[in-house]
Every structure is written in structure tokens, then in C-alpha cells.
Amino acid sequence: MADAAENLHAQLYLAGDALRIESDGSPRLIGTSCKACATRFFPPEPVCPECMSEDVAEAELSSGGTLYSWSVVHVAPKNWRAPYIAGYVDLADGVRVFAHIVDADPDSLAMDMPVALTTAVLGEDEGVAVTSYAFTPAPAKTTG
Numbered sequence: 001m002a003d004a005a006e007n008l009h010a011q012l013y014l015a016g017d018a019l020r021i022e023s024d025g026s027p028r029l030i031g032t033s034c035k036a037c038a039t040r041f042f043p044p045e046p047v048c049p050e051c052m053s054e055d056v057a058e059a060e061l062s063s064g065g066t067l068y069s070w071s072v073v074h075v076a077p078k079n080w081r082a083p084y085i086a087g088y089v090d091l092a093d094g095v096r097v098f099a100h101i102v103d104a105d106p107d108s109l110a111m112d113m114p115v116a117l118t119t120a121v122l123g124e125d126e127g128v129a130v131t132s133y134a135f136t137p138a139p140a141k142t143t144g
């Protein structure tokens with residue numbers, strides 16, 4: 001369990017590097033793009049997981065996507081708010097992101113439903129609110 005707690009903190013720090021708040025207050029996920037094979041991935045890494053190239057660059061990722069899968073978690077790590085919804089989101093640019101799904105009734109979720117990037121307080125650390133990226137159901141886009 002100690003390892004899990006350490007990993008949890010590592011991910012929170014990682015989210016800090018991978019989450020940028022734009023001047024208008026909107027969140028933006030920062031991933032990595034491989035210059036050798038064009039793979040994009042998240043969270044950011046110094047080496048491409050597909051081709052092992054170190055020729056990678058920071059990449060701003062799409063803030064919208066679709067819900068791939070999810071689960072309601074009733075037993076949370078210490079200091080996390082429970083129950084919560086954890087899920088995988090497929091971003092519009094092809095990157096799959098594991099994140100909390102917030103402001104959603106679990107019974108209203110559906111495969112491939114549109115979701116949008118947001119931020120949410122996921123827990124607390126010694127009384128300090130821990131905010132990270134999350135996704136929330138979004139109205140379907142009516143592009144024409």
C-alpha cells in the first residue's frame with residue numbers, strides 16, 4: 001500500500017507538469033509528440049514508448065474527446081474523495097488519457113459519449129486541496 005501511495009503522489013506531481021492553465025482559465029493537457037514516428041502520448045515522457053526515440057517535443061493535446069471506458073471507485077486512496085469515477089478518454093487527436101470523470105451521474109454515462117477537459121478537486125494533502133485534470137460530459141458538437 002505504501003507503494004500505491006507513493007505512486008499516487010508521483011502522478012499528482014506529474015499532472016502538474018502535464019496540465020497548463022491558459023490565460024482565459026481553460027485547462028490544457030500537455031503531452032509529447034515523437035518527431036521520429038509522429039506518435040503522441042500522455043503523460044509527457046522523454047522517450048517515445050512506440051519507437052524509443054528521444055527526439056520528442058512538447059505537444060498541446062485536444063481538450064475534447066470521447067469516453068472509452070469507466071468505473072465507479074468506492075474505495076479511494078487515503079485523502080481522496082469517494083466514490084469517484086475513473087475512466088479512459090480518447091482525445092480527438094488519438095491519445096488515450098486515464099482521468100477522473102466529474103460532474104456526472106454514473107448511470108448517465110455511455111460509451112463514446114463526448115467529454116471535455118476540466119479541472120477538479122480530487123482530494124486533499126495535509127489540508128491542501130489537490131486539483132488535477134478531469135473530464136466531464138459535454139454536449140454533442142453540432143458541426144456543420
Ligand SMILES: [Zn+2]
Binds near residue numbers: 035038039049051053
Ligand atoms: Zn516514436
